Amino acid sequence: MKITVIGAGNVGATCAQRIAEGDLADVVLVDIVEGLPQGKALDMVESAPVMGHSRSIIGTNGYDETEGSDIVVMTAGLARKPGMSRDDLLKKNAEIVQGAISEAHSKSPDAIFVMVTNPLDVMCEVAYRVVGGDSCKVFGMAGVLDSARFRSFIAMELDVAMEDVQAMVLGGHGDTMVPLPRFSTVSGVSIVHLLPEDRIEALVDRTRKGGAEIVGLLKTGSAYYAPAASTYQMVESIVKDKKRILPAAARLSGQYGLTDQYLGVPVKLGASGVENILELPLSDDELAELKKSAEHVRVNVEALG
Numbered sequence: 001m002k003i004t005v006i007g008a009g010n011v012g013a014t015c016a017q018r019i020a021e022g023d024l025a026d027v028v029l030v031d032i033v034e035g036l037p038q039g040k041a042l043d044m045v046e047s048a049p050v051m052g053h054s055r056s057i058i059g060t061n062g063y064d065e066t067e068g069s070d071i072v073v074m075t076a077g078l079a080r081k082p083g084m085s086r087d088d089l090l091k092k093n094a095e096i097v098q099g100a101i102s103e104a105h106s107k108s109p110d111a112i113f114v115m116v117t118n119p120l121d122v123m124c125e126v127a128y129r130v131v132g133g134d135s136c137k138v139f140g141m142a143g144v145l146d147s148a149r150f151r152s153f154i155a156m157e158l159d160v161a162m163e164d165v166q167a168m169v170l171g172g173h174g175d176t177m178v179p180l181p182r183f184s185t186v187s188g189v190s191i192v193h194l195l196p197e198d199r200i201e202a203l204v205d206r207t208r209k210g211g212a213e214i215v216g217l218l219k220t221g222s223a224y225y226a227p228a229a230s231t232y233q234m235v236e237s238i239v240k241d242k243k244r245i246l247p248a249a250a251r252l253s254g255q256y257g258l259t260d261q262y263l264g265v266p267v268k269l270g271a272s273g274v275e276n277i278l279e280l281p282l283s284d285d286e287l288a289e290l291k292k293s294a295e296h297v298r299v300n301v302e303a304l305g
């Protein structure tokens with residue numbers, strides 16, 4: 001297996017490190033800044049004897065070395081600064097995504113593309129328009145991250161093990177995301193039976209603002225440990241054909257009454273990418289929130305022209 005990670009910044013480099021240390025694949029790290037991907041790749045290679053893996057990690061400013069990649073993870077682009085919304089990144093990141101994905105696709109026409117660059121749902125559409133063909137091979141990481149944030153807040157609130165908490169956050173990766181308390185559980189028990197309504201609402205609100213909370217603390221960039229870990233989990237499910245059920249930005253074709261647009265929904269992730277999109281039995285209110293989120297994504301896609 002060979003995985004290209006485009007963008008050797010915080011998310012990309014952390015993701016490359018996880019992939020190599022997790023012994024998932026050989027990694028090619030691409031960035032436009034001369035020396036940055038080469039330096040970080042060499043630094044990671046020098047940590048391999050200590051960490052105990054023999055994966056090749058190559059840093060480059062071009063795409064020749066990416067040829068024949070099985071998976072391309074796209075993290076290149078601008079990250080948020082305090083006061084910026086993910087949507088503020090729209091036009092600049094669309095240009096970056098279009099250029100980088102077309103170069104990567106020309107070298108690896110059969111690759112699966114995992115998008116991370118924000119605003120995520122719109123960037124998935126930009127990449128899909130470049131790659132074309134089967135939309136099950138172009139999708140985005142955000143639902144795993146948003147759900148991980150919700151899971152960690154639930155676990156901290158109830159003082160229970162993180163690993164026993166599952167959560168489902170659907171919709172666009174932004175202020176309109178749709179955390180679903182009914183489908184969020186502690187060892188199978190929905191949190192609606194474990195927490196009062198006002199506490200659930202507070203955790204939902206913190207989840208929606210989870211990215212901004214980190215940006216506010218870091219001041220010079222946005223989150224990357226949890227985004228990289230979430231991307232790793234998706235890549236692992238593809239590489240090992242685990243067929244995990246994870247929320248991801250997938251292109252809908254009628255599910256939830258929505259067509260031809262990307263949105264965070266539960267999917268089955270395996271060797272061929274998105275192998276199935278699951279339709280949860282949502283209440284009228286939950287569905288209305290999801291559609292509102294879809295509309296926000298649609299407006300941003302239209303703004304790109």
Ligand code: APR
Nearest residue numbers: 007008009010011012031032075076077078079116117118
């Ligand atoms: N080709 C390759 N790399 C590029 C390009 C390009 N055309 N344009 C920018 N880059 C690189 C930058 O040089 C930088 O090293 O993308 C990297 C981005 O890294 P960071 O600024 O550290 O940003 P990061 O925190 O990794 O976030 C990247 O992921 O979570 C999202 O919102 C976040 O869209 C952002 C992306």
